[in-house]
């Protein structure tokens with residue numbers, strides 16, 4: 001039995017004009033503790049909706065999510081979320097951003113301080129604890145977001161395009177950090193990305209979703225995340241199997257997008 005069970009999820013949004021959108025239909029997935037799943041798919045295939053249901057921000061119209069046997073009915077500290085950007089508290093320094101969850105939970109400062117010190121070192125920000133968020137680069141801000149999430153010691157980390165706003169070089173460094181954190185912490189991670197390369201590099205499992213209705217189109221089990229731990233990720237991308245998978249998945253998503261365009265032209 002998986003640690004996180006997504007069981008036959010469906011989500012229909014009712015629209016003000018009386019119509020509705022079937023954002024997800026019969027999506028099932030099981031993640032064992034410590035698995036890293038990346039989710040790819042064309043725009044509108046329900047990736048964010050899926051993550052928001054697992055986070056407990058949205059209630060599904062069908063099916064359910066359970067974590068360690070408990071049904072998810074709302075947000076909870078055992079499920080941490082890392083967004084693309086903008087979710088940090090600008091008016092607090094780095095240290096206070098990271099300790100926010102434990103502070104809110106009423107943990108004593110003397111207990112939290114060493115945890116924050118360790119996390120600052122883990123994400124390479126040991127000299128930046130007293131800085132304000134606006135003094136940091138985008139990559140550093142995402143390091144804070146990761147540390148803040150880890151400070152709550154969640155069982156599952158949900159990442160919605162966490163590296164999407166970063167420049168290419170910073171993004172590559174951060175991909176290495178995500179892999180290292182995954183291995184060091186043993187957390188279960190679901191990562192949404194629009195980048196096929198990122199999904200291949202970081203996902204030991206990868207799900208490609210299809211739109212209208214949002215559903216699982218294909219699932220892979222991949223060796224690259226394991227290969228990439230502690231290794232230059234550019235060398236992983238040079239593996240022949242990596243290039244082959246990249247072309248296969250790019251072609252799959254291209255075909256889906258062509259079909260969506262075709263349908264939109266028919267409707268116009």
Ligand SMILES: Nc1ncnc2c1ncn2[C@@H]1O[C@H](COP(=O)(O)OP(=O)(O)OP(=O)(O)O)[C@@H](O)[C@H]1O
Nearest residue numbers: 013021022023042043044045046047048049050214
């Ligand atoms: N609150 C809402 N009300 C109505 N429709 C919604 C709502 N949220 C999402 N949708 C619709 O559900 C579908 C799935 O949206 P979702 O944002 O989950 O897709 P996505 O794969 O994350 O897209 P993207 O890659 O562009 O972020 C889309 O057609 C979207 O318009």
